[in-house]
Amino acid sequence: MSQDGLWASQIDTSRxxxxxxxxxxxxxxxxxxxDQQAGDALAKVAPEVRVGVRANRAFMRRAVRYVVGSxxxxxxDIGTGLPTSPNVxxxxxxxxxxxxxxxVDNDPIVRSHADALLSDSGAGACExxxxxxxxxxxxxxxxxxxxRRVIDFDEPVALLLVAVVHFLTDAEKPEQVVATLRDALPAGSFLVLSHATDDFADRDDARAVYNKATARLTLRPRAGIExxxxxxxxxxxxxxxxxxWRPDGPPPARSGEIGFYGGVARKTT
Known part of the structure; x- marks a missing residue:
């Protein structure tokens, strides 16, 4: 069991x-x-954050439809977070x-709620x-x-890393982490990734909110995310x-301020 509770068998409500x-x-x-106090603090220093997380969620849904349509x-889906219907x-x-x-997620509460969502939606455990x-x-x-019970790595896989890699610090070698996952995927697979940035505003105060959380926020520029x-x-x-990213309607208000980049890419070899 780690010191930060990431591998704890019980839900950590202290942070x-x-x-x-x-x-x-x-x-x-x-x-x-x-969590509510942290969210309110984040919204105070980054007023567009609620619009941003909704836009990020909408990006995920469009990207999923694209890869499945392909x-x-x-x-x-790694770092899936708490299930919000419609989920992946x-x-x-x-x-x-x-x-x-x-x-996949590292918070036990995610697993319990995701289990409930799958049960409510009629999705079978074998699927x-x-x-x-x-x-x-x-x-x-x-x-x-x-x-491995669900994913056959001999067939194309869509790897979702949506709003999660920015919780890896540079010392945790995020490029190596993503490369390890990439190397497990066969040709024809896809990567769907979104990542927070401070390209559009100074977000030092937003970063500070996560200093007391179970994972710190590392904002990166567009070139670093690429x-x-x-x-x-x-x-x-x-x-x-x-x-x-391939909008299916008018962009929300304040879209130009939203500090999330997103992209979808295909592995060809």
Whole structure:
């Protein structure tokens, strides 16, 4: 068991957790007072944050529809966060009913609530899995039996890293983490990634909110985020602010201020 509670068998309510802060900012109820306080502090120093998390969620849904429409039938969603309906499997099955999803997160509360969502939606255990594991150990994720039960790494996989890599510090070698996951994927797979940035505003105060959380926020510039796509070919329109990735309607107000980049890329070899 680590000191920061990431591998704890019980839910840590003493510090805010990124998944629960995100849930609170989306208007969810699966969070604690410490998460609500952190979310309010974040919104105070970054007023566009609630618009941003909703735009990021909408980007995820558009990206899932795109990769499933491109023929992928299995999704590995790492850092899934607390389930908000429609979640990945529900979005994917709007396009194809036979999609399988392995959800991965490091907060035990995510697993319990995701289990409930899958049960409520009628999704079978053989079609999906909920795995308690950590992005910081990508080999453990790839080799986890409950991931392997759902994901066949001999067939194309859509890897989702949505709003999670920015919780890896530079010392945790995020490029190496993503490369390890990339190398486990066969040709024809996709990477869907979004990442927070301070390219559009000074966000030192926003970063400070996460100093008391279970994971710190590392904001990166566009060029730094692009490196996570090494070994993949970005599809149009490339790496852009999330409201502008293949929008299916008018962008929300304050879209130009939203500090999330997003992109989808295909592994061709």
């Amino acid at each position: 805010p957790h990124p998944a629960r802060i995100y849930d609170y900012l989306l208007g969810g109820k699966d969070n604690y007072e410490v 023929g992928v039938r299995q999704i590995l 499997h529900e979005t994917a099955r709007e396009v194809a009913p036979d999609v399988r999803v392995a959800y 999906n899995s909920i795995v308690l594991a950590d992005l910081r150990d990508p080999r453990d994720v790839v080799d986890h039996p409950d991931v 490196r996570f796509f090494d070994g993949f070919d970005l599809v149009e329109p490339g790496l852009v602010q999330v409201p502008f």
